[in-house]
Amino acid sequence: MDHLLIAEMVKPSVRVLDVGCGDGELLSLLEAERDVDGRGIELSQSNVNLCVAKGLSVIQGDADRDLTNFPDASFDYAILSQTLQATRRPRHVLEQLLRIGRHAVVSFPNFGHWRIRLHLLTEGRMPVTPNMPESWYETQNIHYCTIKDFLALCATVEAKVERSVALNAYGQRIGLGLPFSWQNLIGEQAVFLLTK
Amino acid sequence: MPQTTTQTSLVAHFSEAEGLSLDNGGVLAPFDIAYQTYGRLNADRSNAVLVCHALTGDQYVASRHPVTGKPGWWETMIGPGKPVDISRYFVICSNVIGGCMGSTGPASINPRTGRAYGLEFPVITIRDVVRAQARLIERLGIPDLFCVIGGSMGGAQTLEWAASYKEKVFSAVPIATASRHSPQNIAFNEVGRQAVMADPDWRGGRYVEEGVAPRKGLAVARMSAHITYLSSKALHEKFGRKLQDREAFTFGFDADFQVESYLRYQGSTFVDRFDANSYLYITRAMDYFDLAADHGGVLAGAFRGTKTRFCVVSFTSDWLYPTRESREIVRALNAVAANVSFVEIESDKGHDAFLLHEPELFGAVSGFLSAAAARRGLPATCDLAESA
Numbered sequence: 001m002d003h004l005l006i007a008e009m010v011k012p013s014v015r016v017l018d019v020g021c022g023d024g025e026l027l028s029l030l031e032a033e034r035d036v037d038g039r040g041i042e043l044s045q046s047n048v049n050l051c052v053a054k055g056l057s058v059i060q061g062d063a064d065r066d067l068t069n070f071p072d073a074s075f076d077y078a079i080l081s082q083t084l085q086a087t088r089r090p091r092h093v094l095e096q097l098l099r100i101g102r103h104a105v106v107s108f109p110n111f112g113h114w115r116i117r118l119h120l121l122t123e124g125r126m127p128v129t130p131n132m133p134e135s136w137y138e139t140q141n142i143h144y145c146t147i148k149d150f151l152a153l154c155a156t157v158e159a160k161v162e163r164s165v166a167l168n169a170y171g172q173r174i175g176l177g178l179p180f181s182w183q184n185l186i187g188e189q190a191v192f193l194l195t196k
Numbered sequence: 197m198p199q200t201t202t203q204t205s206l207v208a209h210f211s212e213a214e215g216l217s218l219d220n221g222g223v224l225a226p227f228d229i230a231y232q233t234y235g236r237l238n239a240d241r242s243n244a245v246l247v248c249h250a251l252t253g254d255q256y257v258a259s260r261h262p263v264t265g266k267p268g269w270w271e272t273m274i275g276p277g278k279p280v281d282i283s284r285y286f287v288i289c290s291n292v293i294g295g296c297m298g299s300t301g302p303a304s305i306n307p308r309t310g311r312a313y314g315l316e317f318p319v320i321t322i323r324d325v326v327r328a329q330a331r332l333i334e335r336l337g338i339p340d341l342f343c344v345i346g347g348s349m350g351g352a353q354t355l356e357w358a359a360s361y362k363e364k365v366f367s368a369v370p371i372a373t374a375s376r377h378s379p380q381n382i383a384f385n386e387v388g389r390q391a392v393m394a395d396p397d398w399r400g401g402r403y404v405e406e407g408v409a410p411r412k413g414l415a416v417a418r419m420s421a422h423i424t425y426l427s428s429k430a431l432h433e434k435f436g437r438k439l440q441d442r443e444a445f446t447f448g449f450d451a452d453f454q455v456e457s458y459l460r461y462q463g464s465t466f467v468d469r470f471d472a473n474s475y476l477y478i479t480r481a482m483d484y485f486d487l488a489a490d491h492g493g494v495l496a497g498a499f500r501g502t503k504t505r506f507c508v509v510s511f512t513s514d515w516l517y518p519t520r521e522s523r524e525i526v527r528a529l530n531a532v533a534a535n536v537s538f539v540e541i542e543s544d545k546g547h548d549a550f551l552l553h554e555p556e557l558f559g560a561v562s563g564f565l566s567a568a569a570a571r572r573g574l575p576a577t578c579d580l581a582e583s584a
Contacts, residue, residue, distance in 0.1 A: 037535070039535065045539075045540055045542070048538070048539055048540075049539045049541070049559065049560060051537075052507065052539050052560045052563055052564055053556075053559035053560055053562070053563035054563055054567075055563045055566055055567025055568075055570070056537070057505065057537045059508075059526055059530070059536055059538035060538055060539070060540060061526075061538075066527075066530075069527050069530040069531055070530050071531060071532070071533055074533035075533075
């Protein structure tokens with residue numbers, strides 16, 4: 001997964017909001033390894049209850065709707081790990097992350113990976129891969145994008161890319177130093193550190 | 197009368213010179229606060245937990261009730277090894293002022309007249325209740341509280357504590373509550389009060405010296421309130437349309453249905469332990485509660501600058517304090533970037549769920565408190581063993 005890389009991007013002892021924090025795995029890691037003051041927001045109530053029982057500060061909420069409640073720059077980092085593609089309004093969510101956090105960390109599966117391109121070319125059907133295991137009609141992921149698409153969105157919302165890393169399916173860095181067009185071809189996931 | 201039970205509680209006495217300033221502009225003096233404690237205060241005085249009781253609760257949160265003989269009203273939550281673990285925390289629970297279990301209330305003797313206050317007792321607010329509790333905490337030599345926790349009206353007090361005494365509340369757990377009483381809640385309370393006052397034995401609130409009590413009126417108040425504590429589904433499952441000890445309708449107005457019999461029982465046992473005027477005063481305090489109104493109409497204003505860690509809890513089938521009202525609290529806390537957790541617990545049991553066996557509630561409170569205790573530097577277990 002991308003968690004270790006995200007943890008590496010987050011400075012120690014800062015305030016972090018993890019949007020779509022799931023069962024709190026990343027938050028727990030950040031609290032343990034980075035001593036952050038962490039908060040989470042998560043759509044699934046059962047995940048929220050699990051997080052709170054673990055002692056994490058998590059609320060039930062919807063990234064599409066509830067981020068507007070948080071004040072400007074109230075966190076050092078606003079993190080969106082593997083959630084962007086599941087939001088209804090990715091642009092709105094990204095803008096909110098950049099407003100709430102002094103930095104935003106966004107990770108997502110890259111739809112530009114060569115295997116996906118090849119699958120679409122040869123099969124003519126929406127790809128089902130180990131990284132994207134569900135059929136198009138079942139998946140929560142309604143807004144897939146490529147690394148290039150994401151860069152274009154960053155430009156649209158005037159976000160500066162401080163760091164970007166492409167990863168393979170196992171969370172290992174690949175394509176270091178290669179141009180984005182290559183990362184877009186060989187990266188199965190991407191992690192971006194952004195600022196406004 | 198319920199007032200005779202004070203000997204089983206600790207009582208903090210505040211003299212004529214130590215009066216309590218009230219929101220209505222008056223002063224309550226002298227006054228008593230009856231309370232119970234559990235566990236042991238640590239050397240740093242940093243492990244105190246204040247439990248706030250609901251409308252008809254009292255200080256017997258984890259010990260046998262002196263009138264009913266029943267176990268404490270929140271023994272599912274509070275005790276050794278429970279989410280609020282008394283081998284780790286020092287738990288305080290006091291009877292609210294205006295109550296009838298030893299704290300000064302309308303059934304207490306008014307020193308100016310030598311007879312029971314009755315309706316001469318000042319109308320109090322949740323903030324007055326909390327102000328009195330703060331005096332008790334001060335009297336006990338506790339500089340600040342590790343946690344304030346409570347459900348329903350206890351949750352309102354918890355929020356008031358967090359708003360009024362920000363530096364004194366390290367963590368707060370408001371459960372099944374709201375930042376203000378809804379018109380629906382006020383309406384139900386009014387039905388209850390009217391039932392009490394319509395009873396000829398209420399005698400304009402002077403029933404104590406006339407040797408009577410508005411038992412019927414208070415019982416009806418309790419019956420109607422009790423319905424609001426349960427969900428429709430809970431009533432279906434518990435009673436359905438089942439008949440009480442009979443095979444057919446009696447074609448009369450006896451308690452033919454089990455649900456009628458149950459409510460009559462709830463009403464009749466309640467009057468043995470609760471003072472009717474206290475019921476009027478405490479429901480009034482609940483109605484007046486509106487935290488946002490006290491802060492310029494903006495709820496977030498109540499929490500600005502807070503460092504308290506919050507855990508807000510609601511239940512899916514609670515229609516008296518529905519989840520959306522808890523969400524308003526969470527939204528306000530987010531607006532001031534407060535440290536907040538929020539869990540909504542799936543339950544069919546209605547508002548009463550907070551008092552019942554709800555493992556997810558216990559998991560959330562226990563996890564939240566443990567994390568807060570770690571942040572406060574409280575040891576994982578207290579040295580209670582040596583005091584045993």
